[in-house]
Amino acid sequence: MSGPAAVQLRHQLPLLGWLVLVWILLWGTWSWANLLSGIAVALAVTVLLPLPAVVGGLRVRPVPLLGFLGHFLLDLVLSGAQVAWQALRPGRQRQSAIVRVRLRTDSDLLLTIIAQTVSLVPGSLVLDLDREERTIAVHLLHVRDLGHVELEKAGVLAMEDRVVRAFGSTAEIAALDPGSDLSPQGRSTP
Numbered sequence: 001m002s003g004p005a006a007v008q009l010r011h012q013l014p015l016l017g018w019l020v021l022v023w024i025l026l027w028g029t030w031s032w033a034n035l036l037s038g039i040a041v042a043l044a045v046t047v048l049l050p051l052p053a054v055v056g057g058l059r060v061r062p063v064p065l066l067g068f069l070g071h072f073l074l075d076l077v078l079s080g081a082q083v084a085w086q087a088l089r090p091g092r093q094r095q096s097a098i099v100r101v102r103l104r105t106d107s108d109l110l111l112t113i114i115a116q117t118v119s120l121v122p123g124s125l126v127l128d129l130d131r132e133e134r135t136i137a138v139h140l141l142h143v144r145d146l147g148h149v150e151l152e153k154a155g156v157l158a159m160e161d162r163v164v165r166a167f168g169s170t171a172e173i174a175a176l177d178p179g180s181d182l183s184p185q186g187r188s189t190p
Helices: 004-027 032-048 062-088 108-120 146-167 170-174
Strands: 097-102 124-130 135-140
Touching: 004 032, 062 108, 062 146, 097 146, 108 124, 108 135, 108 146, 135 146, 146 170
Parallel strands: none
Antiparallel strands: 097 135, 124 135
């Protein structure tokens, strides 16, 4: 078997394996009947409810990926400590904010990675992602002043930069350059 059908099957095998594993875990015991019925259910689900193809795919660049992961882990630790301090610290009511940031990438896959990464960092939560406008609305748990809001917006753009450099195509990386013809003029909106 070669050609498009073989490529499609190769991409479906991890999904099929995952669905069979979930089926067996749902039943709670391993048996040949559970394995065979899991395969039948997995095939039925993937044939009757096919997932759309991911356009463009994902390119992994090891060095930028390490930089992304390092910054992400540092953000997790520092933000987690800040949120814990804000929760335990006595004092007045803290200010929160909802900010909209205009992103430079338009890849569905990269936008999803960016939104998930921002949401996983304690103290921030993605409320909306507008695909057409390439804007992301983020709730910030604690902000001090407008300068801090701008700093948080810059942090979202820095996260986008690291994600695109780790996973984006050459054209998407080139679009990050503010002087590039591929880059939108405005970066963030109030």
